[in-house]
Amino acid sequence: MNKKSNCLSDLRERILSQDIAPGSGMDEVSLSAHYEISRTPLREILHRLAGDGYVEIEENRGARVSSMDLSVMRVFFQTAPLVYSTIARLAAENRTGQQVDVLKSTQVSFAAAARAGDTADAALLNHQFHEQIGQMAQNPYLLISLKRMLIDHTRLSQTFFRPQSEADSARIAKSIDQHDAMIAAIDAREPALAIDLTLRHWDLSRDQMEKYVRPDPLPLDVISMKDRRNAI
Amino acid sequence: MNKKSNCLSDLRERILSQDIAPGSGMDEVSLSAHYEISRTPLREILHRLAGDGYVEIEENRGARVSSMDLSVMRVFFQTAPLVYSTIARLAAENRTGQQVDVLKSTQVSFAAAARAGDTADAALLNHQFHEQIGQMAQNPYLLISLKRMLIDHTRLSQTFFRPQSEADSARIAKSIDQHDAMIAAIDAREPALAIDLTLRHWDLSRDQMEKYVRPDPLPLDVISMKDRRNAI
DNA sequence: TGTATTTCGAATGTATACATATTGTGTATA
């Protein structure tokens, strides 16, 4: 039983971290061998992942990780503000005290991982943080949408928590602060504030994702290339 | 293969029509015997139904049809206008000509069934009609929300297409007309109009659902009861 | 009589052998 739930969560994490690339096929035999379970429970796991939107299953053609083509991403950027802010509002209205405690505890772990530069952990804990806000909204219909958006969001923001410059570190610090402010707004039951903070948080994340999708162009000046060549 | 997809769609229909009541358990052995497939593919079907929100599966406790308790219904009425109108807007913006044709054809079948008093068919075709509008929106994130809402909507509006008075028949006719208007708005790519029509359609449906949830109280006058007693 | 424990039955979960479908490769033919 432990092996099975371990397999499920591990596959989820590997998909979220793009350790298994979008669009890549998932062979039942090799996966079942790897996780030391037979094909029957593994197939069940694949179907659950399909239900959650992690993978897509085609008749007689097996499962493949949900793709992230350009048309999907366009819709993602279009839809995220609506879903995120609605969820934030409902969370501020409906959260229980216990849920706030859980959220705070996740935030502590997240901040530690993000500051320490544990990229994978930070991304996963960030995912968890936002999913918990989704739980607080107490709205199963919108929660599903949020969960599916978060899958793509986490995959897209894979570089977010890997600081490569001073500006990156500042951005991470800002992100942590925004989380704290969001917790405060939800805790204080202030829907309007929660929406506002969520939209700011989205702006920050969106800018970074755009950089990931459309990175800085390679340098055009031949001089620096020459210098490098000499160095080799 | 045919048996399996037949089983899947039949279970869906039975859940939507409340032929299998919300909250009731689904025994794997008896179901697999009934549909003449073995337990392995049946379990797969149950997991797919769980992924779509038709049933809920608990570890070692099997599957049961998703419940519709009061807390869920409150959220349903709260969320439906947002999701429905957003989907309608996107459908008007993004629909393809082919999709409009499919929608028109479904509407013909629906109108026929509704006018003929084929309650179950009308409810199912109504479900299909709104799901097709969801497809037109080309937004996988919101489509999931819509699909889950439609499951509960169809179950709640079970009495909608069973006319028991002149007023009921008028309501059904109005509902058919509203569908036609929605098709026209989507076909003409008029998002604002599509939203407006959708909200009117929702109002009509909501009023009827409220009657289903909170039916007219039983008559209090003893006189009429006496008359009935004499009749027996 | 009430409560705790055991045991047994019925359901769900897993492994494996077998059936079927897809895909790529090789060969024949125009």
Next chain:
DNA sequence: TATACACAATATGTATACATTCGAAATACA
């Protein structure tokens, strides 16, 4: 050389036997 067909290899789909778990009835004990 290109195309079509056949066949083999590999993957997915299904059936069934067996393992495990849950819950309820029965029994033991206070």
